[in-house]
Amino acid sequence: MMKFEWRTIKAIARKDLRLALQNKNILVPTILVPAIILVIIPAIMVSVPRWASLDEMSYDDIEPFIRMITAAGLNIDMSDYVEAWIIGSASYMFAPMFLIIPLMTSSILASDSFVGERERHTMEGLLYTPVSTRDLFIGKVLSAFVPALIIEAVSFVAYAVVVNAAGYYAMQRIFFPPTFWWVLLLWLGPGVSLSGIGITVMISSKTQTFVEAQQWSGILVLPIVLVMVGQLAGVFVLGTGIVFLIGAIFWAVGIAATLYGAKTFHRSELISQV
Amino acid sequence: MQQAISCQNLTKHFGEKKAVQGLDLEIGQGEVFGFLGPNGAGKTTTVRLLNGLLAPTSGSATVLGMNILEDASAIRASSGVLTETPGLYESLTLEENLRFYGELYRVPANDLDKRITDLLEEFDLVDRAHDHVGTLSKGLHQRMAILRALIHDPQILFLDEPTAGLDPAATRQVIELISDMSQKRGRTVFLCTHNLDVAQKLCDRIGVIDHGILQAVGTPKELASELWRQCQVELVLGNVNDSRLDALREAPFMLNLAVHGDQVSVTLSDDEKIPELTRWLVQNELDVYSVTPQQHTLEDIYFKIQGNDESEAGE
Numbered sequence: 258m259m260k261f262e263w264r265t266i267k268a269i270a271r272k273d274l275r276l277a278l279q280n281k282n283i284l285v286p287t288i289l290v291p292a293i294i295l296v297i298i299p300a301i302m303v304s305v306p307r308w309a310s311l312d313e314m315s316y317d318d319i320e321p322f323i324r325m326i327t328a329a330g331l332n333i334d335m336s337d338y339v340e341a342w343i344i345g346s347a348s349y350m351f352a353p354m355f356l357i358i359p360l361m362t363s364s365i366l367a368s369d370s371f372v373g374e375r376e377r378h379t380m381e382g383l384l385y386t387p388v389s390t391r392d393l394f395i396g397k398v399l400s401a402f403v404p405a406l407i408i409e410a411v412s413f414v415a416y417a418v419v420v421n422a423a424g425y426y427a428m429q430r431i432f433f434p435p436t437f438w439w440v441l442l443l444w445l446g447p448g449v450s451l452s453g454i455g456i457t458v459m460i461s462s463k464t465q466t467f468v469e470a471q472q473w474s475g476i477l478v479l480p481i482v483l484v485m486v487g488q489l490a491g492v493f494v495l496g497t498g499i500v501f502l503i504g505a506i507f508w509a510v511g512i513a514a515t516l517y518g519a520k521t522f523h524r525s526e527l528i529s530q531v
Numbered sequence: 532m533q534q535a536i537s538c539q540n541l542t543k544h545f546g547e548k549k550a551v552q553g554l555d556l557e558i559g560q561g562e563v564f565g566f567l568g569p570n571g572a573g574k575t576t577t578v579r580l581l582n583g584l585l586a587p588t589s590g591s592a593t594v595l596g597m598n599i600l601e602d603a604s605a606i607r608a609s610s611g612v613l614t615e616t617p618g619l620y621e622s623l624t625l626e627e628n629l630r631f632y633g634e635l636y637r638v639p640a641n642d643l644d645k646r647i648t649d650l651l652e653e654f655d656l657v658d659r660a661h662d663h664v665g666t667l668s669k670g671l672h673q674r675m676a677i678l679r680a681l682i683h684d685p686q687i688l689f690l691d692e693p694t695a696g697l698d699p700a701a702t703r704q705v706i707e708l709i710s711d712m713s714q715k716r717g718r719t720v721f722l723c724t725h726n727l728d729v730a731q732k733l734c735d736r737i738g739v740i741d742h743g744i745l746q747a748v749g750t751p752k753e754l755a756s757e758l759w760r761q762c763q764v765e766l767v768l769g770n771v772n773d774s775r776l777d778a779l780r781e782a783p784f785m786l787n788l789a790v791h792g793d794q795v796s797v798t799l800s801d802d803e804k805i806p807e808l809t810r811w812l813v814q815n816e817l818d819v820y821s822v823t824p825q826q827h828t829l830e831d832i833y834f835k836i837q838g839n840d841e842s843e844a845g846e
Contacts, residue, residue, distance in 0.1 A: 268634035272620070272627075279622045382618020382679075384584055386635040387608040528584045 262392050269388070269396025273370040274404060282467070283369055287362050287408060294354050295416040302346040303423040306339040339427045347420040348435050352495050353485040355416065359409040359446045360477055363453035366401035368470040371461035381531045384524055394522045398454055398515060405450040413442050437497040445500050448507030453477055455514025462521055462530070480507075533596060535560045535687055535719035536581060540590035543576055543743075550576040552743040553590065558736075560686075563713045563720040565734030567727070567833055573743040574723040575615075578689045581721075582607055595686055608636065611685035615692050617676030621665030625656060625675055628664055629682055636683035646682065654678045654708075670701030677708055687719040688712060694729050706732055731829040739836045747836050755827040758835045761786060762802040763825035766795040769818030782811055 277283045374380040383393060413434075420433045434442075457474050464470045484495075484503065493499055534557050541554040551573045558564045566574050579585045581594050583603020592599045594606045619628050626647060633643045651657040654674055659667065667675060673693065680688060693709065694702045706729060712718045713733075724730050730737060731751065738748040747754055776795070780788045784807045787798035799808060802824055812819050827835075 262637075264640070265635055265637070268631055272623070272631045275627070276620060276622060377620070378616040379618045379620060381614045381616065382612075382632075383635070385582055385607060385610075385612040385614070385618075386632070387604045387637065388635050389604065524583075525585050528579060 259389060259391070261395070262388070265388050266392050266396040266399065269393060270400040270403065273366075273397060273400035276373070277366055277369050277400075277404070280369065283365055286365060290361055291358050291408065291412040291415070294357060295351070295412050296419050299347060299351055299416060300419050300423045302350075303343050303420050306342055307426060343420075343424040343427055344432060347424060347433055348438065349488065349495060351416070351420075352438065352441060352500075353481050353488065355412070355441065356446065356449050356481050356484070357478065358412045359405045359450040360453045360481060362408045363401050363405035363450040364457045364474040364477055365471065366404055367398070367454040367457035368461060368467050368474060370397040370400050371458055372464055372467050372470040375530060376466050378531075380527060384528055384531075390522055390524050390527070391519070394519050398458075401454050401457075402447075402450055405453070406447060409442065409446045409450070413438075437495055437500045440497050440500045440504065441495075445504035445507060448504045448511055449481075451511030451515060452507045453511075455511045455516075455518055458518030458522070459514055462518075462526075533560055534558060534593070535562065536564075536592070536594055536721065538581075538590070538592040541577070541580060541587055541592050542589045543573075543580055543585060544588045549743050551580065551587075551740075554740075554745055556738060556745065556748065558719065558721065560719050561713060561717045562735045563709070563722060563733050565730035565737035566721060566723045566740060567725070567730060567737055568740040569725070569837075572740045574740060575691060576743075577740070578612065578691060578721070578723065582610060582612060582689065608683070609685055610687045610689060611680035611683065612689045613676055613680045613691060613693055615695065617672070617679070619664045619672070619676060619679060622663055624661050624663055625651065625667075626660045628675075628679060632679055633682045638683050646684075650678050650681060670697055670704065673697055673701065673705060674708070677705065681712075685718070687721065689721045689723075691723045692725065693722070694724070694726055702726075702729065709733055727828075727830045727833055734829075737829065737832075739833060741837065751827075751829050751832055754832045754836070756802070758832060759827060760801060762799045762804065764797050764799060764805060764808065765821070765823045765825065766797060766812070767793060767820040768795055768812070769820060771795070771817065775815065775817060778815065779811070782808075784808060784811075 374383065417433050421428075421431050424432065453474070456477055457470060460473045461470050464473060487493055488495060536556065536558040538554045538556040541551060541556075542549075543551040554573075554577065566577065568574050576585065580587055581592060581599060583599050583606055586600060595609055597606050597609075599606060620631070623631070629647045629650070630643065633646060638646055647660075648657070651660050654677075656671065656675060656678065659671070664672065664675060673696075677690075677693065680690075688709075690709065694705050697705060709720055709722070710733060713720050720733070722730065722733060734751075736748065736750050737754070739746045747757070749757070771793075776788070776790065779785065779795075779797075784799055784804040785797060786800060789796045797808065799805065805822065805824060809819070809822055812822075
């Protein structure tokens, strides 16, 4: 088997990342979306009981949260609606939304890396270099995967700080993250990222522009919406086991899609798309 | 001398389309070879075949002695390619572009800084090293694109329309650069162009391709002598009179003679007859001010070849 040229792979990943950092179409969503989803909205949600009197709410009003927490087997005083609200929203309701971050960043970066090269008319120049298409492909996948993981980790830390700080008035302790969030962060999140990249690579061979690739990548959010709806409908509740299982599915899809993308990433095929 | 490029019956079909058909070509090392032809003639496909980007449908080729199928990566490591779209990253600086391509072409890390500095100095771009490529003028952009193709000091250069869209001053600069590549560095240059003036100035030999078929190959002089068997010579003579002109018209080497004022235009069977003509003029005591064989430009040659092709196609 041919040796990996890590210097070259790193050069490709570094170059793609540098281009992404200079592109407003990439920077704005990758900063704004995490800020809105994981900082502003959770801070408001967790703070709701400070402004609205939950004591006057009936059990039915917050029944989905209560169901989530009881199904997760957490030892919480269910008569304390404020605590149930805070834990239900911070730990459970936002968990699927958190996954949008690795999914969105990985698919945006992968679109720019794969389709952007064609759009900028720079692919031909790369194909004339001695770099193998395997190393070129790995460099491009890493240019999306590694930043997606870093953004996911940074978002996680920011989210943990925000919800603990916003909920401290009622909880009087650091309540976040529960155990399953670690599995979500370290296993499911990277699986979602790889799926985003793999599917984007498949889409990218059929699209001509970054915007077009992004439009098609929008369908990737559907599985995450399903997780969100499934949980709120009481079909399942996120816990260590189910997060691990969902993670395994995303990893399987991600690996299959990426390997398929790698198979179609061939010099003669790529040059015909130039 | 080892051949830089050698093609035997090199053929590439894309479905029904015959992009390159039975190309036989030998190009020596250090030669500047002009590959001429209209759009869609097969020039770019040939460059892609020779760099192992495409596999031939049949036939074979070697570049610097390496097989295009088995040693494609090694060929690409030894060749520098300037494509019609130069492949530079507009939002990266000149230095960042060169570093990136240097790493892809495996220029040793210890040498890369020096190589970048030397090239920027040589191409007079050192002051712009930290500017984004997108800020360069068209001429500087093209100069940078050639520089990029040289980052790994390639043995052979494939240049696709290197002067496209350039003003006359920038075109002249590019011609000088390419000429230096060949004359000072001994690099082989495979030049695809429509610009016959550029090809005339640079190329040792040319090949004309159309519809994927190599129509003709040789030095401009060889091609001209193949295309125009007869030789036209313009004479400026003193002390001409009718009897002398009649005698000249009857000379054994003469095919045709026409008089335009003080100029006499004669047609000989070939240019080997020019010394014989000159001797006859002197022996017959004509005052000879000039004897100028008509030179055929590359443009004449190119259109003659294309014209031949059209007439054959029509038959």
